[in-house]
Amino acid sequence: MAxxxxxxxxxxxxxxxxxVQVRRIIDWMGKKRNIEFxxxxxxxxxxxxxxxxxxxPQETLDAALAADAVLLGAVGGPKWDDLPFDKKPERGxxxxxxEMGLFANLRPATVFDALVDASTLKSEVVSxxxxxxxxxxxxxxxxxxxxxxETLPNGERKGVNTLTYTTSEIQRxxxxxxxxxxxxNKKLTSVDKANVLECTVLWRxxxxxxxxxxxxxxxxxxxxxxxxxxxxxxxxxQFDVMVTENMFGDILSDCAAMLTGSLGMxxxxxxxxxxxxxxxxxxxxxVHGSAPxxxxxxxxxxxxxxxxxxxxxxxxxxxxxxxxxIETAVKxxxxxxxxxADIMSPGKxxxxxxxxxxxxxxxx
Amino acid sequence: MAxxxxxxxxxxxxxxxxxVQVRRIIDWMGKKRNIEFxxxxxxxxxxxxxxxxxxxPQETLDAALAADAVLLGAVGGPKWDDLPFDKKPERGxxxxxxEMGLFANLRPATVFDALVDASTLKSEVVSxxxxxxxxxxxxxxxxxxxxxxETLPNGERKGVNTLTYTTSEIQRxxxxxxxxxxxxNKKLTSVDKANVLECTVLWRxxxxxxxxxxxxxxxxxxxxxxxxxxxxxxxxxQFDVMVTENMFGDILSDCAAMLTGSLGMxxxxxxxxxxxxxxxxxxxxxVHGSAPxxxxxxxxxxxxxxxxxxxxxxxxxxxxxxxxxIETAVKxxxxxxxxxADIMSPGKxxxxxxxxxxxxxxxx
Ligand SMILES: CC(C)[C@H](C(=O)O)[C@@H](O)C(=O)O
Ligand SMILES: CC(C)[C@H](C(=O)O)[C@@H](O)C(=O)O
Numbered sequence: 001m002a003x004x005x006x007x008x009x010x011x012x013x014x015x016x017x018x019x020v021q022v023r024r025i026i027d028w029m030g031k032k033r034n035i036e037f038x039x040x041x042x043x044x045x046x047x048x049x050x051x052x053x054x055x056x057p058q059e060t061l062d063a064a065l066a067a068d069a070v071l072l073g074a075v076g077g078p079k080w081d082d083l084p085f086d087k088k089p090e091r092g093x094x095x096x097x098x099e100m101g102l103f104a105n106l107r108p109a110t111v112f113d114a115l116v117d118a119s120t121l122k123s124e125v126v127s128x129x130x131x132x133x134x135x136x137x138x139x140x141x142x143x144x145x146x147x148x149x150e151t152l153p154n155g156e157r158k159g160v161n162t163l164t165y166t167t168s169e170i171q172r173x174x175x176x177x178x179x180x181x182x183x184x185n186k187k188l189t190s191v192d193k194a195n196v197l198e199c200t201v202l203w204r205x206x207x208x209x210x211x212x213x214x215x216x217x218x219x220x221x222x223x224x225x226x227x228x229x230x231x232x233x234x235x236x237x238q239f240d241v242m243v244t245e246n247m248f249g250d251i252l253s254d255c256a257a258m259l260t261g262s263l264g265m266x267x268x269x270x271x272x273x274x275x276x277x278x279x280x281x282x283x284x285x286x287v288h289g290s291a292p293x294x295x296x297x298x299x300x301x302x303x304x305x306x307x308x309x310x311x312x313x314x315x316x317x318x319x320x321x322x323x324x325x326i327e328t329a330v331k332x333x334x335x336x337x338x339x340x341a342d343i344m345s346p347g348k349x350x351x352x353x354x355x356x357x358x359x360x361x362x363x364x
Numbered sequence: 365m366a367x368x369x370x371x372x373x374x375x376x377x378x379x380x381x382x383x384v385q386v387r388r389i390i391d392w393m394g395k396k397r398n399i400e401f402x403x404x405x406x407x408x409x410x411x412x413x414x415x416x417x418x419x420x421p422q423e424t425l426d427a428a429l430a431a432d433a434v435l436l437g438a439v440g441g442p443k444w445d446d447l448p449f450d451k452k453p454e455r456g457x458x459x460x461x462x463e464m465g466l467f468a469n470l471r472p473a474t475v476f477d478a479l480v481d482a483s484t485l486k487s488e489v490v491s492x493x494x495x496x497x498x499x500x501x502x503x504x505x506x507x508x509x510x511x512x513x514e515t516l517p518n519g520e521r522k523g524v525n526t527l528t529y530t531t532s533e534i535q536r537x538x539x540x541x542x543x544x545x546x547x548x549n550k551k552l553t554s555v556d557k558a559n560v561l562e563c564t565v566l567w568r569x570x571x572x573x574x575x576x577x578x579x580x581x582x583x584x585x586x587x588x589x590x591x592x593x594x595x596x597x598x599x600x601x602q603f604d605v606m607v608t609e610n611m612f613g614d615i616l617s618d619c620a621a622m623l624t625g626s627l628g629m630x631x632x633x634x635x636x637x638x639x640x641x642x643x644x645x646x647x648x649x650x651v652h653g654s655a656p657x658x659x660x661x662x663x664x665x666x667x668x669x670x671x672x673x674x675x676x677x678x679x680x681x682x683x684x685x686x687x688x689x690i691e692t693a694v695k696x697x698x699x700x701x702x703x704x705a706d707i708m709s710p711g712k713x714x715x716x717x718x719x720x721x722x723x724x725x726x727x728x
Contacts, residue, residue, distance in 0.1 A: 076559070085562065085565065088559060090559040090560060094560065120485050120486055120489045120597060120598060120599070121484050121485050121486070121597075122484055122485070122486060125484045141527060141560075141561060142560055142561075144524075147561075147562055147563075148562050149562050149563075149565065149566050152530070156530050156531045156532055157530065157531045157566060158528060158529070158530045158531075158566075159528065159529050159530075159561075159562050159563030159564070159565065159566035159567065160508075160526065160527070160528045160562070160563055161526075161527040161528075161561045161562060161563045162524065162525075162526055162527070163505060163524070163525040163526070163527060164522060164523065164524045164525075165522070165523050166516070166520050166521065166522045166523075167520045167521045167522075168520055193611070193614075195440070195452060195454040196454060196458065196505075196506055197505060197506075197511075197523075197525045198449065198511055198512050198513050198523050198524070198525060199511075199513075199523030199524055199525045200523070201449065201513065201523065202513050202521060202522075202523035203523065225614070225615055226614045226615050226617075226618040227618065229593065229615045229616070229618050229619040229622075230618045230619060230621065230622040230627070231622075232619075233484060233485075233597065233619060233622040233623060234484060234622050235484070247557070247611075248615075250557075250589070250590045251589055251590050251593045251612075251615055251616075252593070252615075253590075254590040254591065254593050254594045255593040255594060255596075255597060255619060257594065258593075258594040258595075258597040258598050259597060263594070
């Protein structure tokens with residue numbers, strides 16, 4: 001088996017230190033299971049801007065397009081807040097998503113049994129929670145044209161962004177979501193605002209067509225985005241797979257993630273279209289951000305990034321056994337009582353980023 | 365004192381039956397406190413469509429523009445789901461907001477002590493919660509041009525909506541929010557997505573300018589919308605007044621409302637600009653919807669509409685004593701243990717819409 005090409009982009013803030021823990025696991029895989037990766041490391045975000053003057057250097061992009069998968073830490077921080085719009089760390093992330101064609105963002109919101117108390121919600125409301133939000137990632141308000149700020153003849157300024165989707169964009173994210181629903185509980189909730197926004201009327205129409213023509217075995221339900229944000233709080237377990245456009249997905253997936261109370265545990269995958277060989281471009285990253293306030297203190301939770309790596313093994317490299325091993329190791333370490341600060345609760349042992357990483361490797 | 369002109373628009377679903385309970389209170393005010401209203405009743409939403417072929421008849425609009433205040437029930441229901449976009453009940457609501465110039469939507473999320481258990485969140489997280497969300501209501505994605513669905517030369521279809529704000533639109537909602545913050549805890553959180561959307565970069569710039577030039581005594585904080593939706597779940601009591609654009613406000617205010625666990629308790633106010641006499645056009649409505657599934661069963665909670673009426677007395681008619689009386693009556697009736705089905709909990713007395721309305725009048 002040819003070595004798998006993995007591009008690692010630690011990015012900014014805690015991205016750096018959590019990625020160190022993933023490297024330990026990669027080392028372990030080489031030593032103990034004889035699995036070698038061809039690893040490149042690259043720059044993205046604020047640290048890329050500092051080194052090269054752009055948040056997404058061409059070199060990084062070339063490496064990403066050549067890789068079998070990309071593993072990203074996080075980008076952003078107050079240090080770069082005053083940069084012009086097109087130099088901000090976030091442009092690096094949005095740029096790589098767009099250039100790699102990663103239109104399907106999979107964001108699980110899962111509650112680990114050992115962590116049910118970390119939630120601000122009552123435990124009966126969230127225990128066993130297992131939602132998958134499929135967020136469209138390369139269209140909608142984030143990328144629509146026209147966009148920008150213009151000065152009007154009367155001296156006022158006007159800001160514009162455009163929410164736009166074509167039928168083919170809706171269909172491809174729809175298929176990704178229906179495929180996933182088929183592998184899970186055959187239930188899909190499509191979230192829109194079809195009572196107000198024509199763009200999402202089209203979204204709803206295309207979802208209905210897909211269900212009727214290609215996925216009659218999957219139950220499709222529609223929900224307005226405002227109601228979805230309520231229902232997530234009221235009774236999140238009513239959901240299984242949800243699919244929605246980019247901006248709604250950004251908001252709802254963060255809300256859903258926080259329901260679990262342990263953002264530091266949640267991985268995500270961003271996938272492109274399958275090529276002729278069935279391979280898809282893919283980027284894996286934790287749901288949490290770069291947390292500049294705790295960066296460099298060795299207290300960040302590395303588990304979301306470790307679980308992102310496990311998703312990478314599962315989805316991009318088809319290494320199901322290894323992915324399972326990592327997930328089991330995480331569960332066992334939690335059961336054993338180790339906690340980083342963000343998921344700490346009374347009676348548990350508070351450990352550093354490094355100690356948590358070591359514990360996972362030991363458990364493996 | 366000239367009789368106050370109040371337009372009542374029950375609308376659809378439970379809108380009808382909850383408004384009956386408000387009429388009891390109005391009767392009580394006439395009889396016991398000698399306060400007369402000049403009341404007109406009008407049609408809006410699906411029921412207006414059924415009767416007149418449009419969700420916002422000209423007669424209703426004329427009456428709304430002539431009234432000192434409008435009290436609305438709710439609109440919408442599956443019966444009208446298949447109507448063409450511009451006939452849908454929601455167009456009636458959006459139309460009246462736009463035509464009356466109601467750009468400032470005030471949505472409180474308050475937890476009543478007696479109802480803290482109704483929340484799905486742990487009581488320490490929500491007890492005493494008192495947030496005010498100020499949502500821009502006549503701009504943004506809801507109204508921006510161009511909009512619609514077009515067919516492309518290649519046969520695909522494309523949906524478009526436009527997120528747009530001018531500086532003056534941002535300033536007027538900003539002032540409404542800063543004014544409110546000044547009356548409360550002098551703290552305002554402005555929610556945007558300035559790391560991605562230029563339109564909200566302008567939003568943030570204008571909020572900063574307002575703070576510096578007109579409201580130096582109010583503390584201004586900025587938060588990205590995805591983070592705001594997380595923080596609402598994680599620690600809602602960190603917020604006091606929040607201000608945001610129309611679509612974000614729709615989503616976040618519903619999320620915040622659901623944190624309280626008692627949506628059936630929450631009123632809202634939508635205000636226009638002050639005229640030369642300091643009077644503002646205003647519409648009051650409950651946060652909950654038309655709940656078609658329980659309509660006509662005499663089980664809906666009338667308290668949100670009753671509290672909307674009390675907001676109307678307070679803000680439009682300056683009848684502070686009467687507004688206080690109603691709010692105290694609501695609190696006492698809850699303390700006494702009466703509950704409609706939606707806020708029922710063990711050991712309390714479950715009552716109908718009618719009995720709840722009667723109880724409030726008796727308490728008054
Ligand atoms: C950093 C930001 C541009 C990004 C987004 O809005 O997509 C982030 O919030 C996310 O959800 O991955
Ligand atoms: C009914 C709908 C058009 C409306 C809105 O989106 O504004 C409602 O959700 C609300 O929040 O008042």
